Amino acid sequence: METLFNLSMQFCLISACVFFIIFMYTSYIFYTENEKKATFRALLIGLLLPIPYIIAWHYSYNVFALVLFADIVLTALLFLYPFKTSKTICDDIPLNKIDERNVMFSRNELVVDSDVYKAYYEKYPEKKALDDAFRNEAGLCNEKSLFNHTFAFAAAHASFFAVGQFKKAVDGQINPNQKEISSEKMSAFLKPWAKKLGALDVNYCELKDYHWYSHKGRGDEYGSEVNNTHSHAIAFTVEMTEEMVQAAPQSSIVMESAQQYLDSGRIAIQIAEFLRHLGYSARAHIDGNYQVVCPLVARDSGLGEIGRMGLLMTPKQGPRVRLGVVTTDFPLKTKDRKKLNYMLDFCLHCKKCATVCPSKSISSDEPKLVEGVKRWQINSESCFTYWCKAGTDCGRCMAVCPYSHPDNLLHNAIRLGIKHSPLFRKIAAPLDDFFYGRKPKSKKLPEWMR
Numbered sequence: 398m399e400t401l402f403n404l405s406m407q408f409c410l411i412s413a414c415v416f417f418i419i420f421m422y423t424s425y426i427f428y429t430e431n432e433k434k435a436t437f438r439a440l441l442i443g444l445l446l447p448i449p450y451i452i453a454w455h456y457s458y459n460v461f462a463l464v465l466f467a468d469i470v471l472t473a474l475l476f477l478y479p480f481k482t483s484k485t486i487c488d489d490i491p492l493n494k495i496d497e498r499n500v501m502f503s504r505n506e507l508v509v510d511s512d513v514y515k516a517y518y519e520k521y522p523e524k525k526a527l528d529d530a531f532r533n534e535a536g537l538c539n540e541k542s543l544f545n546h547t548f549a550f551a552a553a554h555a556s557f558f559a560v561g562q563f564k565k566a567v568d569g570q571i572n573p574n575q576k577e578i579s580s581e582k583m584s585a586f587l588k589p590w591a592k593k594l595g596a597l598d599v600n601y602c603e604l605k606d607y608h609w610y611s612h613k614g615r616g617d618e619y620g621s622e623v624n625n626t627h628s629h630a631i632a633f634t635v636e637m638t639e640e641m642v643q644a645a646p647q648s649s650i651v652m653e654s655a656q657q658y659l660d661s662g663r664i665a666i667q668i669a670e671f672l673r674h675l676g677y678s679a680r681a682h683i684d685g686n687y688q689v690v691c692p693l694v695a696r697d698s699g700l701g702e703i704g705r706m707g708l709l710m711t712p713k714q715g716p717r718v719r720l721g722v723v724t725t726d727f728p729l730k731t732k733d734r735k736k737l738n739y740m741l742d743f744c745l746h747c748k749k750c751a752t753v754c755p756s757k758s759i760s761s762d763e764p765k766l767v768e769g770v771k772r773w774q775i776n777s778e779s780c781f782t783y784w785c786k787a788g789t790d791c792g793r794c795m796a797v798c799p800y801s802h803p804d805n806l807l808h809n810a811i812r813l814g815i816k817h818s819p820l821f822r823k824i825a826a827p828l829d830d831f832f833y834g835r836k837p838k839s840k841k842l843p844e845w846m847r
């Protein structure tokens with residue numbers, strides 16, 4: 398018994414030191430994030446939490462030390478226990494191909510009273526009133542919008558203009574002298590090179606029917622059937638910087654989105670041209686000129702899951718990314734996708750995006766059957782109408798998602814806890830609320846933009 402008491406005593410001293418260090422570090426991280434309330438709270442916990450352990454150790458309260466010891470061991474065991482998680486929180490495979498003409502960006506490009514416009518609303522009369530709502534607002538990057546910022550809107554325009562110049566380069570001549578390359582060699586080169594070009598994460602998948610849009614909805618090819626026969630895709634993410642996202646829905650978000658559409662577009666164009674130069678058919682899928690549904694391709698490549706807010710959530714940067722895709726006939730080496738069910742399970746508990754969404758477009762409910770597929774679906778009409786009012790692509794949901802926090806030891810430890818412990822998933826969201834607030838205010842625009 399004496400040995401156990403001695404062990405508990407030592408344990409108390411070590412625990413006090415560990416708690417102190419952890420919460421001092423936590424408070425430092427919050428300080429660097431300019432989160433005053435969170436800094437203070439972490440500091441307070443770091444000072445108060447070790448007190449009972451120090452008392453037990455200092456005054457040699459054997460029984461008290463043993464209780465604290467047992468408490469920590471039991472708590473640790475509880476968090477390590479593999480409670481069951483449902484395997485089918487969301488279904489993966491859409492039953493039908495998506496028609497790009499129904500996507501909000503395509504509907505926004507319809508010229509009022511044009512033949513295409515009339516034909517579209519003749520086919521979908523129920524969408525007319527919904528779309529009139531966003532047409533009655535100022536519009537994206539409009540000076541009459543809520544978050545007008547002359548420079549930021551001009552910068553976003555410049556990035557969209559630049560990516561527009563790429564549109565004709567998505568496809569091109571294929572070198573008739575095809576090089577013999579093994580899929581292993583190609584894969585080994587492509588990933589690091591894409592990262593060198595600026596991609597954050599890169600992976601491949603085999604293309605299925607549902608990855609392709611049924612019809613094009615934007616640009617000159619509006620209404621044409623998508624008949625691409627490429628067998629494989631390279632999907633990658635590019636990171637949206639924290640300081641630009643945190644001020645969402647203010648103007649920095651649209652500036653950053655446009656910049657990352659440009660960056661991902663440029664990388665996709667380079668990769669596609671590289672493959673064609675080696676003698677393989679390849680096409681870049683970039684802003685305004687897609688044939689594939691990028692989030693589905695990225696998810697099936699294993700880059701993340703499509704969460705409550707309808708965006709691809711990656712394990713490290715959450716939804717704070719933009720996507721790029723290249724399709725090709727080169728038989729890339731693919732692996733079976735590991736479903737990241739723990740991310741969807743966390744979404745079940747978290748609901749933070751639904752709480753903060755200014756247009757109430759995100760559901761707080763469990764996933765529902767949408768056209769025979771169990772999933773979350775946001776109200777894209779009310780979301781887009783808010784964009785047109787704000788003048789930006791809002792991104793408030795992206796900014797507050799606990800997965801969007803920076804890539805550092807503290808947040809990575811939380812992500813690890815979410816990944817491995819179903820119990821931790823239940824408390825991680827309230828913890829995030831405790832430090833950051835349930836409805837955190839937007840951060841200020843970066844200094845140089847004010």
Ligand code: SF4
Pocket residue numbers: 704705706710743744745747748749750751794797798799800
């Ligand atoms: S905010 Fe929460 S519920 Fe929403 S996508 Fe992120 S993790 Fe899921």
Ligand code: SF4
Pocket residue numbers: 706753754755756757758759775779780781783784790791792793794795
């Ligand atoms: S972008 Fe804004 S309006 Fe749209 S779902 Fe996210 S929070 Fe809501």
